[in-house]
Amino acid sequence: MQPPHLRQPPGHVTLPAPIWFRVEAMPDNGTYPFMRHPWGEFVYSYSGVTELRTGGQVLLAPPHMAFWIPAGADQVGYNRKATVHVSIYIDQSLCAEMPDVPVSLRVTPLLRAMLDRLELASFDDTAQQARLLRVMVDEMERCPVTQSFLPDSDEPALKRLLAALHDTPSDRRSTATLARSFGLSERTLLRLCKRDLGMSLTEWRNRQRAVRAIAMLQEDVSVETIALDLGYATASAFIAMFKGIMGDSPARYVGR
Template identity: 65%
Template sequence: MTSPHLRQPPFRDRLPAPVFFRLESMPANGSYPQMRHPWGEFVYSYSGVTELRTEDKHLLAPPHMGFWIPEGALQLGFNRREVVHISVYISADLCGDMPDHTCSLVVTPLLRAMLDTLKEQVFDGSDRQSRFLRVLVDELANCTVTDSFVPDSSDRQLARILDVLRDNPADPRSNADLAKAFGLSERTLLRRCERDLGMSLTEWRQRERVVHAISLLQQGQTVESVALDLGYGTASAFIAMFRRITGITPARFVGR
């Protein structure tokens, strides 16, 4: 019997149109089977955080970013908490201006507005909708390509530290204390972070807090309570961090 948390893709070998889209509401701990498909796919979360594992990456897409998955790429999509996302499937012959590797994309304001429009629709194959989808594909090519929002590491000791911080983003220990707890010097820990994550551990921890904060805010918690849950002494410090990383304040994010 198939688990209710395992969703099957709607098709495997052929798209019903050159550009097709669908919305999906995923329960907590939802997932798709590992797969490849002969078309490109863009995934964007309206609420919650979607995650994607490939052969060499672990990507997260909070609501200001999305995934690009090129033709033939091995992928495994899942989410830890409830999420509503859209998948836009694009035939291979229309993907010439898109990246040739799986990556995260920073969603432009225009693309976000177009995606919000699709949230109120279902695919109907009409000429008007088809033209709209072709423009959306053009706008996808204008998005900035970036590395994973919260990257992972295959280093055993560093991966254990990251797992601890994912489970408790408010962990008050300093980088030095974390390094000592896992048998590393602080210098070794920071060097491995730069090598595997492409950023400092402090930056990684702040991004992980943003991901956690998004889920709490979308559940209706106040900015003040989220700040306290994440270990901030004041709401203003949390707001400044959130705005630096996402470009908007938590209140504006919730309002949007």
């Protein structure tokens, strides 16, 4: 396994401005150290899947999704495949209307357009940049809070099961077989998934496969190859799953 690529964030004690941003390209298997900021942080993925472990949960931001980290929240960020993301740091005095716990966000079309502008990082003057960032914070407040795209569990047996599926998304064992393999009854596993994940194990597995597929699609891997790697007998079966989870076919999603 490739060793983790540790990326140290800028060591600011105070922000250079009330709203400050940086665009970061992370290599495969990139990670940040444990952090806790005295300001809020909005993270948006341009490409790849950015992951965040905070407060016993894992939040994922596939391309064009985001998560919010309030001031004082413990966090560890990482990515399995190369990513490009932007972090927008916001002084706590401007965060009153944002959630007070880490959450996943569904980015509005207007905010997405401004984030695309921000990726270019070319402004005539700092006042122009500051105005855009302030409008962006206003629009962040309008982003719907959504369920964690790929929630985790602290229950030991379920946690081990989910970790195994993370490592082998092509695993096609049934729910009953997986339950027995991890010392659970099928009924107990279904109950734990409903309680801890808020969804069935089948839906969680499909989301996990969709996340893996997104990274492969952005590396120009063919749909047929992805389908086989993820355990599907046909490309059409994979496409139907992906569309059900992401709302678009693989080709349309990546093109968007």
